[in-house]
Amino acid sequence: MILSLRTRILIIIILLVGYAPALFLEIRGETPLYENYESHVGETVYDLNGIVVSTDPVEISVAGDRLRLTVRDLNMAVDLGDKIRIFGTVKPDRVIEAENVIIAGQSPSQLRTYLISFIAGLWVLFRIIRDFDIDWGEWALVPTDTQQESHD
Amino acid sequence: MTDLLTHVLIAFAVGQLVASVYPWVTRSYRTAILTGALIPEIVKIELVIPGYSLTTLLGTTFSWNPLASVYGVTISILIGTVVVVPDARRRIFLTLAVGVLTHIVLDIFVVQPAPTIGFLLWPVPEIEPRLVNIDLYRSTDWWLPFPGAAIAFVTWYFTDVATDSD
Numbered sequence: 610m611i612l613s614l615r616t617r618i619l620i621i622i623i624l625l626v627g628y629a630p631a632l633f634l635e636i637r638g639e640t641p642l643y644e645n646y647e648s649h650v651g652e653t654v655y656d657l658n659g660i661v662v663s664t665d666p667v668e669i670s671v672a673g674d675r676l677r678l679t680v681r682d683l684n685m686a687v688d689l690g691d692k693i694r695i696f697g698t699v700k701p702d703r704v705i706e707a708e709n710v711i712i713a714g715q716s717p718s719q720l721r722t723y724l725i726s727f728i729a730g731l732w733v734l735f736r737i738i739r740d741f742d743i744d745w746g747e748w749a750l751v752p753t754d755t756q757q758e759s760h761d
Numbered sequence: 762m763t764d765l766l767t768h769v770l771i772a773f774a775v776g777q778l779v780a781s782v783y784p785w786v787t788r789s790y791r792t793a794i795l796t797g798a799l800i801p802e803i804v805k806i807e808l809v810i811p812g813y814s815l816t817t818l819l820g821t822t823f824s825w826n827p828l829a830s831v832y833g834v835t836i837s838i839l840i841g842t843v844v845v846v847p848d849a850r851r852r853i854f855l856t857l858a859v860g861v862l863t864h865i866v867l868d869i870f871v872v873q874p875a876p877t878i879g880f881l882l883w884p885v886p887e888i889e890p891r892l893v894n895i896d897l898y899r900s901t902d903w904w905l906p907f908p909g910a911a912i913a914f915v916t917w918y919f920t921d922v923a924t925d926s927d
Contacts, residue, residue: 611847620843627836631827631883641816655875672813696875711874711899718901725906726765726802733769733795740789741845749846752789752853 614748642699643675649699657695657705658713661687669693679704691715764900765802770909772798772863774916779859781920790856793841797860800837801829801868830883834861870897 612620642649642657659669659678667680667687680695681704687693692714697707714722741750776791786794807825815823827833838861842854865881873879873896898905 610850612843617843621840624836624840624843628828628833631830631832632823632825633821634827634884641813641822643813644816655877656873656879673811675813675817694874709874711872713899714901718903721903722764722901729764729766729769730799733792733799736792736795740792744846747846750844750849751846752787752793752849754787754789 617748641672642678643672646676646699646703647701650701652699653697654699654705655696657697659693659695661689661691661693664689669695677703680707680710681705682707683710685710685712687712688715692719764905765799766906767909768798768802768864768867769795770906770913771867772860774913775859775863776856777913777916777920779856781924785852786856790852793853793856794860794863796841797838797857797862798864800834800841800857800861801864803837804829804833824880826880827883830880831865832883834865837861870895872896872899 642654657671659671659680662668662670662677664687667683669678669680670676671678680693680697681700682697684707687710691712694711694713695705695707696709697705700706713719740753742753743749744751772795773791776786776794779794780786780791804825806828812824812826828837838854838857841857842850845853
């Protein structure tokens, strides 16, 4: 279907606005604990992210240090600076009772993941630049190998 | 998530296989499959603008996570479809979707703290227990790109090199 540039821009704007309800709707277990902590007591957190700031007792910093929480019943040893993800229950007095914890990253492995992910991103970017041309008349991307076919 | 390199390597292998079955999947469309494998990763905008900053700023709950849900990636695929020329749209839609699918399938095997499928099916709430609960690796496992590269290489060898009669 051939759409005018104006129609296409409009479609893209509508699609971008379509992201919004998802981004703003509360997801169960993802409610921000740093806003009105006590109202969340008793709730389950499925994937609470925090950085270990103290190990005895284990204390984590959450959401850019908006909140500090003590973690109880950890099933593993953690080190200072570890990024951990917790599945557990919200208890009074800023305590999380952990059911399961995984270490999402220690600084070196995290850095390595970012680095090789960046390389992968460059690889794909290079391929997009190589395999797609911009049709300035249409303001659209054209797969280069199909373009060759149509010129033959 | 698995690291991005493993995602792209697996998408590369899948692209090679798809191309060997469907000849219209040329190099450009295989690139679209690789691009699709990056789409759910848009969620990593979190590293630049954390969701909690926006929650504070806007005074309402905000999370980037649904960008990686089926709902979010569908919108992203449609945007990708609209930016190409009309002739290529159907094929771009399909190849981007294949790429996204490889990403989602690989992430099923990532170790998660809770036995749920997370926000994948937004707006359906998290489902317990997880439909498939196979914890094979963490996104930061150093060895992960190696089997990824091996799979990509073997697939490339048998689809491109071994079948190339020229």
